[in-house]
Amino acid sequence: MIPTFSHRINQDSSSLDELFKLSAQANKISFAGGYPDPNLFPKDELKRAFEKRINDESNDLFQYRTVTGYEPLRQKIASSTKKMGFDCSSEEIMLTQGAQQGIKLLSSLFLDDHDGIAVEAPTYVGALEAFNEHLPKYYEIPMEKDGMDLETLENTLQHNKIKIIYTIPNFQNPTGYCMSTIKRKRLAALAAKYQAVVIEDDPYRELRYEGSALPAIKSFDRTGNVITLGSFSKILSPALRCGWLIASPEIVKQLSSLRLSYDCQSSNVLLESIDQYLGENSIEKHIDHLRRAYRLKMQTMLTCLEDELPTDCSFSHPQGGFFIWVTLPQGCDAAILLKQTNIVTFLEGSSLFANSSPKNYIRLNFTGVSLSEIKKGCADLGEAIKYSLVNQFAI
Amino acid sequence: MIPTFSHRINQDSSSLDELFKLSAQANKISFAGGYPDPNLFPKDELKRAFEKRINDESNDLFQYRTVTGYEPLRQKIASSTKKMGFDCSSEEIMLTQGAQQGIKLLSSLFLDDHDGIAVEAPTYVGALEAFNEHLPKYYEIPMEKDGMDLETLENTLQHNKIKIIYTIPNFQNPTGYCMSTIKRKRLAALAAKYQAVVIEDDPYRELRYEGSALPAIKSFDRTGNVITLGSFSKILSPALRCGWLIASPEIVKQLSSLRLSYDCQSSNVLLESIDQYLGENSIEKHIDHLRRAYRLKMQTMLTCLEDELPTDCSFSHPQGGFFIWVTLPQGCDAAILLKQTNIVTFLEGSSLFANSSPKNYIRLNFTGVSLSEIKKGCADLGEAIKYSLVNQFAI
Structure with a gap:
């Protein structure tokens, strides 16, 4: 038994x-x-990127590396945040095993049992499953065509202790709705006021087929309460298993310790090959x-x-x-x-x-x-x- | 704030x-x-393996795959357990992000707060860090030259509720000691008797420089209490981030659900390239x-x-x-x-x-x-x- x-x-x-x-x-x-x-x-571009890195004799591609991931790739991601409306440095970035791992690590970092989490209704099931292990108390915030209903959210924040607000601002999974700029700004302010962490899960940002890109919720963050997740899964390939997390250096440091005990680090072979791809090709x-x-x-x-x-x-x-x-x-x-x-x-x-x-x-x-x-x-x-x-x- | x-x-x-x-x-x-x-x-062999898979046009190498990992690679690992003294099928195997992830997933599957864990003293620090999140009560079992002191272990099992016994039977990290066959057999029996899970963490098994290989603890397991972890990190490359976990199909199924919420799956690019390497080369x-x-x-x-x-x-x-x-x-x-x-x-x-x-x-x-x-x-x-x-x- x-x-x-x-x-x-x-x-x-x-x-x-x-x-x-x-x-x-x-x-x-x-x-x-x-x-x-x-x-x-x-495929052809990825092949060339892999081949180039694998054949670079000057490089210990196959050895253990750092927990936050290949620095030049973090720098490239850091410089890409300008167009999302904010500046960031590579110390604010940790490369993760898909954005899913970012959700899991943040759950473990912040959640005590039965803590309150505000989630869009409906929302991404993989986030619920990551949170579930911490036995949270969920508060459903209805989705509207311009993003989650902030009246309900503020009411919820006023009357309950909420640790995490989880949102997918762009082309939400599953509704496809996009949060308006005015709501993004107000959401950042509410998180600061009520001392909640916003997990801004943003894997679809680049996949806009109509209209203009909106600034990230993080661009309105003045207090470090907003943590943004991104991913190459939908724009390059899910088998590269590479997402990223953008937070303050203090949070990245704490998440790094946690990450070591989860799976040590991402594969350097993958991270360097992605970096090679980005250096050689126009991902745009x-x-x-x-x-x-x-x-x-x-x-x-x-x-x-x-x-x-x-x-x-x-x-x-x-x-x-x-x-x-x-x-x-x-x-x-x-x-x-x-x-x-x-x-x-x-x-x-x-x-x-x-x-x-x-x-x-x-x-x-x-x-x-x-x-x-x-x-x-x-x-x-x-x-x-x-x-x-x-x-x-x-x- | x-x-x-x-x-x-x-x-x-x-x-x-x-x-x-x-x-x-x-x-x-x-x-x-x-x-x-x-x-x-x-390196040369790994390069060839990567190149071959990346250039195989018939294959959706870069797509999402199953959570347990590339089936042919699981089969190869399953057939390699014969020399460890037991048979197993590919449904008993889950490929993990290094053996570290196996430790983490098993901790989450089995541990409630303050559960008892018996660990060798000293032991692998990464295991302690994975367990720590569950606030365990640790019982130190002294290391002897022929493996952990089973008198102390049995005494501990008799007087306390122990959920997990964590051991590195071969060339233990950090002592280098190897558990004797007789102790392996007795440990499996004790785990069955006292309804504890043995995590047999075995990344160094193949790296024996003197003497003959000993059967795995799992080879003495008649009740499904022993779960064995292995890894390619020390014998091929850590940057492949590929370990494995051998347990009953029921446990593998439950761990798969958990794994989805942790990081979805391993990189199919890496798993197929390892499979290609093993098919083309003698890893022995x-x-x-x-x-x-x-x-x-x-x-x-x-x-x-x-x-x-x-x-x-x-x-x-x-x-x-x-x-x-x-x-x-x-x-x-x-x-x-x-x-x-x-x-x-x-x-x-x-x-x-x-x-x-x-x-x-x-x-x-x-x-x-x-x-x-x-x-x-x-x-x-x-x-x-x-x-x-x-x-x-x-x-």
Whole structure:
């Protein structure tokens, strides 16, 4: 007999786990995952970058390095924050194993059991799963088209002790909504006033297909309360496992100690190869290419949804990112719908809320599928919803 | 003002952090770290492996993959356990970000606050730092030349609730001692009887320079209580960040859910390149090469210590691994000694004990330094100890 698991462990299968399984179902069109289009990876450029670093004899590429990660790469990221509206130095940056690790490390650094966390409703399930180990008390802040509802947030901050406010300001996962500049500014001020940490999770920032980039929440931060996470997963490749975290040097130092006990450090082979890629190529040009391709996919999905879904469905019209958020007609249950589709899979919205679990939402990804899959998948989805409505009224 | 850190966080600089700093001091000969010799990395073979996978057009190398890691690599590791005395399948294996991540994930899976953990005294500081976040109650089990003292362990198990027994059976870090077969068998039986998990941390197994390999503790496990960790860090390269964990499929499944919230998955680029390396090369032949080189370094350090240290010093005579453990004369303080050396750095032993902090031990690494550095460093160390003894008596 082995001992029991920690009481922190939820022994039900995790939602992220289910998501990866849904995404991998053979013979299905998957709108479920959050995968980039593998045909858009800059493979040739990445190959050259790897080859160059691997063949550089002057370099101990394969040895242990520092916990914060390859300094020249941190410098490149630091100089890229100007366009987000703030200055930062490489000591304010730690390279992480994807942005996910940033969320986990920050949870461990700040959370005591049962601490309050304000999260958007709905939100990214991987963040909830990272927080869950700390048995938090969640406060759901409703999403609006211009970002989280700050009236509810301020009311929550006034009446409860909130340690962390978790937000995805750009093209939010799952709604696709973007927080307005005025809300960003006010959110930074609220965090300072109520002494909460804002985790600004920003993996989709560069993937804007319409409109102009907005300043980061961190650009309005005067007190060090805002910590920004970024990632190469969506703009270069997820298999590079490289994200970053921007915080004060004191917080980076404390996170470094913690990180050593989690996994020591990122792979120097990967970090130096990314640095080589960035030195040799224009990532802006690559991102432009991504934007064009993903814009077309998004527009195609929006058009198909307009054509195929019953009129009592509504859906978000994002300006970027990976996802469209669909509100099903009242009484339509996403879990049942998932069984009624023939070829398409998607993510039920119920697992994306911290406390509630409304049944009539689904999240659709458009980046990981082809244009023809988008068309076929939306038609299948539309039929299934119509069938489900008829069926509902038949009962 | 940002909120306070979790009460779990030790705000003193971590020992691992200190260790990396010590190892990186310029103009010093470092016996401090646990670095492999970068001249022994199979660079050409690794280069070819990377190039081959990166150039395989049929493959989505750069996409997200499964959380447990590249299946063919898990199969190769599974078939290598026969020589450790047990069979296992790929479902019993999860690839981790170094063996360190295995320790961290197992801590999170099993530990509730203040749970009992039995650790060797001294032990690996990175394990202590991973456990510390769970505020454990430590029980120190003294190290003997043939492995941890099982009388003390059984007595501890009888009188206390112990969740985890953490051991490094082969060429223990820091003592270099190796657990005897008879103790391995008895340890597995004790864990089953008292319902404790054994974490068998085994990164040095292949690096045996004398004598014959011993069966893994897991080979005596009939109840699933023993979980074995391995790593490519010491035998291929630490920058590949690839370790593995062998446990029952149920435990692997639960750890996978947890892992998703920590960092999603390992880099598929790295895992497939390692798989390619193993398919194209004889890692056994490479390890033979490492053994010859490291045996010579170890023997050189042992001879130098014999020649240079005062006779009231004693030190371990390992049969493999990375480290020699030195017992300084009574009254000699390792922290003061570290300031009295001119060119050599080493690791003070006091941070390597869970509860106590005896001052008269030091750990010396011989793999990361050259033969001439070993000679110079040992001479410097010998002089400093002699100086310190004279100084002590002068006071």
